[in-house]
Amino acid sequence: MPHVNSHLVKKLNTFVQLSERELGCLAELQSSSLRVKRGMDLVYEGQTGHMAYILQAGWACSFKLLPDGGRQIIAFPVPGDCIGLRSVLLRTSDHSFSALTDVVVSGVEASRMISIFDEFPRLGTAILWAASRDEAMIVEHLVSIGRRTAIERTAYFFLELYERLRLVGLATDKEFDCPFNQYVLADALGLSAIHVNRVLRRLRELKLMTLKKGKVIIYDAAALKRLSGFQDEQITP
Amino acid sequence: MPHVNSHLVKKLNTFVQLSERELGCLAELQSSSLRVKRGMDLVYEGQTGHMAYILQAGWACSFKLLPDGGRQIIAFPVPGDCIGLRSVLLRTSDHSFSALTDVVVSGVEASRMISIFDEFPRLGTAILWAASRDEAMIVEHLVSIGRRTAIERTAYFFLELYERLRLVGLATDKEFDCPFNQYVLADALGLSAIHVNRVLRRLRELKLMTLKKGKVIIYDAAALKRLSGFQDEQITP
DNA sequence: CGACGCTTTGACACAACTCAACAACCGTGG
DNA sequence: CCACGGTTGTTGAGTTGTGTCAAAGCGTCG
Numbered sequence: 023m024p025h026v027n028s029h030l031v032k033k034l035n036t037f038v039q040l041s042e043r044e045l046g047c048l049a050e051l052q053s054s055s056l057r058v059k060r061g062m063d064l065v066y067e068g069q070t071g072h073m074a075y076i077l078q079a080g081w082a083c084s085f086k087l088l089p090d091g092g093r094q095i096i097a098f099p100v101p102g103d104c105i106g107l108r109s110v111l112l113r114t115s116d117h118s119f120s121a122l123t124d125v126v127v128s129g130v131e132a133s134r135m136i137s138i139f140d141e142f143p144r145l146g147t148a149i150l151w152a153a154s155r156d157e158a159m160i161v162e163h164l165v166s167i168g169r170r171t172a173i174e175r176t177a178y179f180f181l182e183l184y185e186r187l188r189l190v191g192l193a194t195d196k197e198f199d200c201p202f203n204q205y206v207l208a209d210a211l212g213l214s215a216i217h218v219n220r221v222l223r224r225l226r227e228l229k230l231m232t233l234k235k236g237k238v239i240i241y242d243a244a245a246l247k248r249l250s251g252f253q254d255e256q257i258t259p
Numbered sequence: 260m261p262h263v264n265s266h267l268v269k270k271l272n273t274f275v276q277l278s279e280r281e282l283g284c285l286a287e288l289q290s291s292s293l294r295v296k297r298g299m300d301l302v303y304e305g306q307t308g309h310m311a312y313i314l315q316a317g318w319a320c321s322f323k324l325l326p327d328g329g330r331q332i333i334a335f336p337v338p339g340d341c342i343g344l345r346s347v348l349l350r351t352s353d354h355s356f357s358a359l360t361d362v363v364v365s366g367v368e369a370s371r372m373i374s375i376f377d378e379f380p381r382l383g384t385a386i387l388w389a390a391s392r393d394e395a396m397i398v399e400h401l402v403s404i405g406r407r408t409a410i411e412r413t414a415y416f417f418l419e420l421y422e423r424l425r426l427v428g429l430a431t432d433k434e435f436d437c438p439f440n441q442y443v444l445a446d447a448l449g450l451s452a453i454h455v456n457r458v459l460r461r462l463r464e465l466k467l468m469t470l471k472k473g474k475v476i477i478y479d480a481a482a483l484k485r486l487s488g489f490q491d492e493q494i495t496p
Numbered sequence: 497c498g499a500c501g502c503t504t505t506g507a508c509a510c511a512a513c514t515c516a517a518c519a520a521c522c523g524t525g526g
Numbered sequence: 527c528c529a530c531g532g533t534t535g536t537t538g539a540g541t542t543g544t545g546t547c548a549a550a551g552c553g554t555c556g
Contacts, residue, residue: 086398086399086402088402088406088407088488089488089490090488092406093406094401094402094405094406096398096401096402108391108394108395111384111387111388111391112388112391112392112395116395116398116399117398136384139376139380139383139384140380143376143377146376147348147373147376150348150387151348151349154345154348154349155349157345157394157397158345158349158353160394160397160398160401161323161333161353161354161397162323162353163401164331164333164397164400164401164404165323165325165331165333167401167404167405167449168331168404168448168449169325169329169330169331169449170325171543172543172544203501203502203503204502204503205502211405212404212405212406213544213545214544214545214546215502215503216503216504216505216544216545216546216547217543217544217545219503219504219505220504220505220544222503223504223505235553251325251326251327253326408511408512409511409512440533440534440535441534441535442534450512450513451512451513451514452534452535453512453513453514453515453536453537454511454512454513456535456536456537457512457536457537459535460536460537472521
């Protein structure tokens with residue numbers, strides 16, 4: 023992959039115009055590449071190895087496990103997103119990351135990550151901006167689970183994913199790949215897998231969207247937005 | 260208030276030993292003080308005034324409103340916590356802050372906030388560390404709402420508050436102030452106010468804890484932890 | 497072909513919500 | 527001082543959304 027055009031560069035460039043030197047730094051950060059097989063954990067809760075990763079390709083999720091064996095998925099990073107940034111400062115990871123498909127990541131030493139804030143303050147700010155966006159998405163997820171019904175929350179979830187993927191050019195007009203099974207969706211949406219199935223059937227019957235064989239097709243984005251209370255946000259860089 | 264001993268200083272000092280100059284900077288940040296009446300909004304969603312606040316005294320909450328009038332409370336900052344830090348970078352606030360009691364805050368210009376990362380990198384890192392902790396709490400809140408029952412989640416909520424307040428010296432052995440009514444708790448826990456009432460009754464009947472007249476009394480912390488799956492975290496600075 | 501992972505469906509149980517009413521507790525003003 | 531309205535807390539009855547259990551259908555892959 024030509025890393026000067028990586029997803030990460032594309033993302034950060036929307037925040038500040040990056041200089042040659044800053045681009046060089048990003049290229050260096052992404053110089054290593056590590057393959058992770060589907061189902062493997064990149065980071066596990068409580069781990070203290072001081073490493074962050076940049077997702078280059080594939081699908082992953084961050085989650086926490088409960089004592090009773092339950093799982094809550096926090097977020098699904100897309101290519102260009104940072105994984106485990108928070109644990110760089112907390113020193114011990116507070117949640118786990120797992121690869122949902124085969125995945126390619128670039129590892130970044132925690133110390134290197136911190137030194138960037140000294141060496142390339144503008145780049146550091148851009149990274150913080152991206153982290154702030156990620157946090158805002160987690161907050162929105164919290165709102166969904168706390169105050170939206172199963173169908174609203176599901177519709178909202180897919181709309182958000184749709185927007186995110188379009189921004190990095192991974193969704194066409196009405197369609198995108200989404201290799202999540204209903205158990206994964208359930209753990210993300212705070213529902214049971216069986217109820218996810220019922221909700222998806224409902225959305226299909228209403229002719230709003232379908233999820234089939236790892237592909238989402240949006241039939242009626244406007245109606246989905248009405249249903250879920252989704253509003254296009256003004257992303258002001 | 261002697262700001263060299265502010266809650267903020269106490270908190271950040273647990274992460275790095277602060278120098279004289281850094282303490283001076285924190286004192287400067289907290290030099291202004293603004294009173295906000297109970298029920299007033301400090302920040303509202305969509306606002307673009309580039310200001311962050313440091314909570315000095317009183318209780319507040321951050322929340323998002325839904326189109327249907329519902330509300331989801333994200334977090335309850337305690338004295339020493341930053342308010343609206345994220346909106347400094349996103350430029351437009353993605354959620355609102357409201358004062359639950361009369362409140363005292365110190366305002367910090369966004370530009371000043373950003374300049375700290377240049378001038379006092381260690382202090383900047385400490386602030387990021389605190390922000391990471393806040394984010395970890397939001398994640399835990401998400402897990403609670405997504406995967407814990409009403410009573411587990413309520414127990415967890417009060418245990419976490421208990422720990423946080425003890426860290427800044429605002430809780431005695433078994434007791435602490437908590438001026439939340441059941442509507443506020445409901446919006447935080449993703450429940451209806453009536454159900455909160457029933458859950459609190461249950462916790463009272465089980466002789467685990469009570470909430471009465473703005474005061475929480477913990478009768479059996481161990482049993483609460485067992486019930487909610489709460490585990491004392493190793494906060495490794 | 498069988499085994500496995502995933503989806504789909506139905507019947508039933510239960511957690512949490514809604515509505516409605518009432519009780520307790522304020523602070524305020526007559 | 528008491529009467530008052532407003533806010534908050536409490537309780538019951540009935541409804542609904544979502545979870546649980548069980549079983550069958552489908553594809554894919556070895």
